Amino acid sequence: MKKVGFKILFYGAVVLLAAIVLMPFLWMLISSLKTQVDIVAWPPKFVFSPTTQNYYKVFAEQDFIRYFFNSTIVAVFAVGVSLLLGLPAAYSIARFSQRRLALTILLARLMPGISFLMPWYIIFSRLGLMDTYVALVLSHVLIALPIVVWIMSSYFETIPMELEESAMVDGASRNYIFLRIILPLSGPGIITATTLAFIFSWNNFLFSQVLSMEKTRTLPIAVFNFLSYADIDWGGVMAASVAIMAPALVLTMIFQRYVVSGLTMGAVKG
Amino acid sequence: MTHNSYADSNIRWIYPLPAILFVALLMVFPVLYTTYISLTNWTLTSGAAPSFVGLANYGQVLVEPRFLQALWRTMVFTISAVAVEAVLGVAAALLLNRVFVGRNLVKLLLLLPLVATPVAVGIVFNLFYDPTIGLANYVLESLGLPASSWISDARTVLFSLVIVDVWQWTPMITLIVLAGLAALSDEPAEAARIDGASEWQIIRLITIPMVMPVIVTAVILRLIDALKTFDIIFAMTGGGPGYASETLNLIGYKYSFEYFRMGQAAVILVVLFLIVLACSVAITRLSKRTAA
8 A cells, every 4th residue: 555655656746747847848839839819818728729820930931941051050060070179189088098188178168158259259350250150160169079078088988998909919000090990989979979069059049149140140049039029929939949949859859868878977977 | 001100109199189279279268368358448339449457347347236246146046046956856866766667758858958949948938937928927826826027026037047947957967866876886775774774764874975976066067057057047038127137147248248348348257257167176176086
């Protein structure tokens, strides 16, 4: 009897937890399917006839697709550059225990973005790089690079040294070992790093808010700009929010295991 | 395969060199530049050439009530958010640390707030908090409680923002602690159970002390991120009403990119930077101690 009671209590708590976590997502989705009249109704409507007009409105607007494209370009290039710079660095950190180097790069993850942003703003303005993909990608590399280095250096440490030592005895160069032996074994680590770096670049608001204007504006800024109208089009902004969150949420569902290990690894390893 | 012995023997600095150069150019140099700007009277609006003013900006900004209030608010926001997250996060981890139907699904759900775009999260909570159409007041009224003004009232705004941060980041602590719990050995708990310890005693006296280093690391990581909270505050209130939700990050943004008072803004950025640096030093000290 006591056991049954515990089970009911336990599952009750789990359901409550899940409901709290899901609530904002569900309300966002529900509101995105409502007409403006249904959204402003009091008490809030839980039963209504759904409409897709908000999505149609958002996507029919040519610019929104361009912002989607901008976000994708910036995230893809930022992650690509971060892998190019970060993979060799992470390998070196793992093999030669370069702890101080690792911490310096990690500082980029810990420091408030705004303390780099003001100098960037001044320098990029002088160089005529404001509102260009170059400036945005560079700033986003500073988000993605620490993630790549942190995750990959831990991952490379788990690959046994013996593998490299025997290749070295056979006369393989360091480059050969890194490119042909280590990297092909690092798939799971690279998936983890790429997924997380992409998501954090995709979600970034501050850097794009300052460095981009009309031409390179990314999605978070576009969604935020919905709020500036006096009469907020709640249906439209909720549809836009669903659109901006969908890629990160879908990636997370596909790569759940990798995302969990990437987010928790540093803390547990100590 | 060509064998380049120069590259081979110098690999330890050739491989990290591009990353080092990048970090030096885009992080170290800007931080030094910000520090330099904080010593000048630079404004982008006047067009006059900046001149060196020593510590004058510091003397001015550090005693300004608006700055001091933002500093205090940043502390209140950070500490209350992370305290709530720590308690709820550890409790949820202890709850979920068992085998049950749907465990994987719950863990997936916990990930979703962590990857959700903060600006969009802020906007959804804006709709929740809306005084005339929001779900938050509907829930309060259904429970027979008086409606609240949430983010439109200076007295409740910070608390309302803490709720958003708690919703989004508590799962971070839960997942980290869950991973820490999974790495623990069962033996001490088993031994205590055989000796007749109650479940509550085991959790309080064995499990929590054993997983403490992980909890502390998770909390410090959260402290550092909470100090820097920008997106949700900027999107939801812009620091308002009045200055009621203006944190250091917000005031730094406004001084830089709305008032263009670069010299004074740089002082705020340096202060914020130093606070975060202090927390970061704490985390590395701590991780060294647990590793030893």
